[in-house]
Amino acid sequence: MKEKFDAIVVGAGPAGNAAAYTLAKAGLSVLQIERGEYPGSKNVQGAILYSDALEKMIPDFREDAPLERHVIEQRQWVLSKDSYVGAHYRSDAFNHEPYNRYTIIRAQFDKWFSSKVREAGALVICETTVDHLIMDGEQVVGVQCDREHGDVYADVVILADGVNSVLARKAGFHGEIEAANVALAVKEILFMPEETIQERFNIGEEEGVVIEMIGSITDGMMGTGFLYTNKESLTIGVGCMLSDFKTSPNRTSPYAMLEQMKRHPSIAPLIAGGEMKEYCAHLIPEGGYRAVPKVAGNGWMIAGDSGGFVNAVHREGSNLAMTTGRVAAETYIEARAAGKPMTEATLRAYPEKLKNSFVMKDLHKYRDMPQIFHHNKQFFTTYPDLVNDAARTMLTVDGVDKKTKEKAVMSSFRKARGLPGMFGDAFKFWRAVR
Amino acid sequence: MSTATFPIVNVEEKLFQNRYRVDHGRPHIQIKDARICQSQCENKACTFVCPASCYKAEGNGAVTLITDGCLECGSCRIICTEHENVAWEYPRGGHGVLFKFG
Numbered sequence: 001m002k003e004k005f006d007a008i009v010v011g012a013g014p015a016g017n018a019a020a021y022t023l024a025k026a027g028l029s030v031l032q033i034e035r036g037e038y039p040g041s042k043n044v045q046g047a048i049l050y051s052d053a054l055e056k057m058i059p060d061f062r063e064d065a066p067l068e069r070h071v072i073e074q075r076q077w078v079l080s081k082d083s084y085v086g087a088h089y090r091s092d093a094f095n096h097e098p099y100n101r102y103t104i105i106r107a108q109f110d111k112w113f114s115s116k117v118r119e120a121g122a123l124v125i126c127e128t129t130v131d132h133l134i135m136d137g138e139q140v141v142g143v144q145c146d147r148e149h150g151d152v153y154a155d156v157v158i159l160a161d162g163v164n165s166v167l168a169r170k171a172g173f174h175g176e177i178e179a180a181n182v183a184l185a186v187k188e189i190l191f192m193p194e195e196t197i198q199e200r201f202n203i204g205e206e207e208g209v210v211i212e213m214i215g216s217i218t219d220g221m222m223g224t225g226f227l228y229t230n231k232e233s234l235t236i237g238v239g240c241m242l243s244d245f246k247t248s249p250n251r252t253s254p255y256a257m258l259e260q261m262k263r264h265p266s267i268a269p270l271i272a273g274g275e276m277k278e279y280c281a282h283l284i285p286e287g288g289y290r291a292v293p294k295v296a297g298n299g300w301m302i303a304g305d306s307g308g309f310v311n312a313v314h315r316e317g318s319n320l321a322m323t324t325g326r327v328a329a330e331t332y333i334e335a336r337a338a339g340k341p342m343t344e345a346t347l348r349a350y351p352e353k354l355k356n357s358f359v360m361k362d363l364h365k366y367r368d369m370p371q372i373f374h375h376n377k378q379f380f381t382t383y384p385d386l387v388n389d390a391a392r393t394m395l396t397v398d399g400v401d402k403k404t405k406e407k408a409v410m411s412s413f414r415k416a417r418g419l420p421g422m423f424g425d426a427f428k429f430w431r432a433v434r
Numbered sequence: 435m436s437t438a439t440f441p442i443v444n445v446e447e448k449l450f451q452n453r454y455r456v457d458h459g460r461p462h463i464q465i466k467d468a469r470i471c472q473s474q475c476e477n478k479a480c481t482f483v484c485p486a487s488c489y490k491a492e493g494n495g496a497v498t499l500i501t502d503g504c505l506e507c508g509s510c511r512i513i514c515t516e517h518e519n520v521a522w523e524y525p526r527g528g529h530g531v532l533f534k535f536g
Contacts (some may be wrong), residue, residue, distance in 0.1 A: 035524055037455070041532045042506065106536035127528030146526050164508040166524065177512050184509050186485045188448070189535045219440075233535075242483070246513045251482045255448060256440040263441070278535045279448035281485035281505040283512075 012039035015304025016160030018325030024120035040110030044282035069208025070099035079215035080388035140299035174293035181287030187237025190274025215384030289367035
């Protein structure tokens, strides 16, 4: 007998879980297939959870979701080799419930989310890799798994199989990912007593700090570093465009970059004594608006990282994943209720809905950013050094008058970039973020 | 621009903290044609970009691959654009890296 479901969801990350949860809640028969030992065991993220996208599905998630700390302070650091210039935003408004964002540990969070999916009535199968989509002519009608009798069928297949987007690529729905459209990030989790974290970051129990960094730590590449406070651990990581790693003149390895970052004099004291318990690597789709492939076709939709739904500027991904997963599910639910066939013409409603949501609006806003930053590495090299030098010059008391210091600072900027260069950079920056 | 002197890092020490279920005898990634790495690829970017250092440059110009420590990121496949010499699949269900924290 052919096993057939209303919907098959491939992957149990935020996108897949959101899709499977929404479908199961609507009373449909859902099969969700995950290749990891348990949901979360293949998934990597910084990680910050933005409440809003989850709240839309599970309003009372705070009651039992494994959350680390709610974030009350965001720090942006611009680093040189031995210093940083920072902008910090801390507000008591972030200390009032309901909290807006939390640090989380993904393996635990995904396991929890998956338990909600099961409770909602979906059949979740782990330790199973989907090898191929099953086609009937142009129509996706099911999936082929790497176990005996591994062919299963459904009305619609939602591909939430992560950044490598293996299934859609094999099916020819889109081509290979370009190295310039993904960042390779590595990170470590460092354990230490929660009191130590609270003292070092000037926070109370349950309160958290996020530090985002650019500058010398990425060795001239387009990339960022981060340091997040969990309950009893810190997550520290760095990521750069894969194309930059590939052409790195110093042949810099991502782990060497991370190790160097951990030794930075501004970072080392914060992480000192931390016990490293895991080292991860992951790709992040950062091509933005122009890199989003076709995400709906005959019998299939793509959600989450697999569709390139990441807002790199704001470090948002999991909320886009949850939203796209939910919207894909809703598209199917509505089409089915209307008795429509699951053709591309029907499922095109999915990208249309995304166009009207924050997902594509935000990606569209920053559509020029990846290209501009790719071709203007000075934002990651020259400027961080200049800004740090300027701060040091102005803050060093050495008998030189302030006017002379100011001139020296201005001349260092002019020498490095030239006046037209600086105006050009300001314009490019404005274009990238407008 | 300040160029950092990068420390020598033993990535094996990092990987040692991770949990794996290795699918013995069935590597999920393979070099399609070893001769291409040896004779046609100058850069051999996989040997320093792979975050688990699965690819090693040998003295004779060859590149060897051991996937036991693989973090399943996909970088090696994507950077091998000139030669497309990496056959890349996910491990069989339940195998490969098993993140405790992710």
